[in-house]
Amino acid sequence: MLATKQLTFEYGPAKQFAFPDVYCANREALLILGRSGTGKTTFLHLLALLLRPKSGSVVIDQTDLTKLSAAETAAFRAKHVGIVYQKPHFVSSLSVLDNLVLANYLANKPQDKTLARDLAGQLGFGDHMAKKTHQLSQGEQQRVSIARAVMNQPDIILADEPTSSLDDENTDRVVKLLRDQSERIGASLIVVTHDQRLKDVFQNRIVL
Numbered sequence: 001m002l003a004t005k006q007l008t009f010e011y012g013p014a015k016q017f018a019f020p021d022v023y024c025a026n027r028e029a030l031l032i033l034g035r036s037g038t039g040k041t042t043f044l045h046l047l048a049l050l051l052r053p054k055s056g057s058v059v060i061d062q063t064d065l066t067k068l069s070a071a072e073t074a075a076f077r078a079k080h081v082g083i084v085y086q087k088p089h090f091v092s093s094l095s096v097l098d099n100l101v102l103a104n105y106l107a108n109k110p111q112d113k114t115l116a117r118d119l120a121g122q123l124g125f126g127d128h129m130a131k132k133t134h135q136l137s138q139g140e141q142q143r144v145s146i147a148r149a150v151m152n153q154p155d156i157i158l159a160d161e162p163t164s165s166l167d168d169e170n171t172d173r174v175v176k177l178l179r180d181q182s183e184r185i186g187a188s189l190i191v192v193t194h195d196q197r198l199k200d201v202f203q204n205r206i207v208l
């Protein structure tokens, strides 16, 4: 479960945000729609406490992230939150497999290569595990990002514009993968996007 209350943030006096309260129960999905520049990435980064709000709270299950220290927040995030970034961030010197198990390492969990291979099979990049991530197509990298986001069976999956550069067929595929994976592990799924194609796929949605 993720719930926010009265979240505000500013990059400076000229760029201030007051975000609507959101609630997403376990196993549910929430779509946050907004045009370019309305603050979607900023909001998603606040949900993960990658940015610290000026005021307000972000509660995941029983924990108010805004009450944690920076070190506690990083540890909590690594264990409980899976993030699919707008642009995938990988360690370029590592293989696809090692990028996946790195998520376990960062969460202080045993490296689960069996799960990594299972996910790669389900998401259709099983043949690429020994390659470096830059040797994969953009769509393949996106699927690796989704796999990495679920490697620690997180309580919350946050996805930033996961379909913006994809054609209709791959958009359907990526949305299905995100929903299947989050349902499989019982996580809450929150997607921020300007992609109007997604608005009919998600029952719960808010507009920024």
Ligand SMILES: Nc1ncnc2c1ncn2[C@@H]1O[C@H](COP(=O)(O)OP(=O)(O)OP(=O)(O)O)[C@@H](O)[C@H]1O
Binding pocket: 011, 015, 034, 035, 036, 037, 038, 039, 040, 041, 042, 043, 194
């Ligand atoms: N580090 C920063 N410093 C100052 N302003 C910023 C910073 N990051 C973002 N902004 C501004 O805040 C606003 C919201 O940015 P954000 O990236 O959250 O929007 P977005 O809705 O995700 O946009 P897009 O759909 O184009 O990715 C924009 O006007 C942007 O220029």
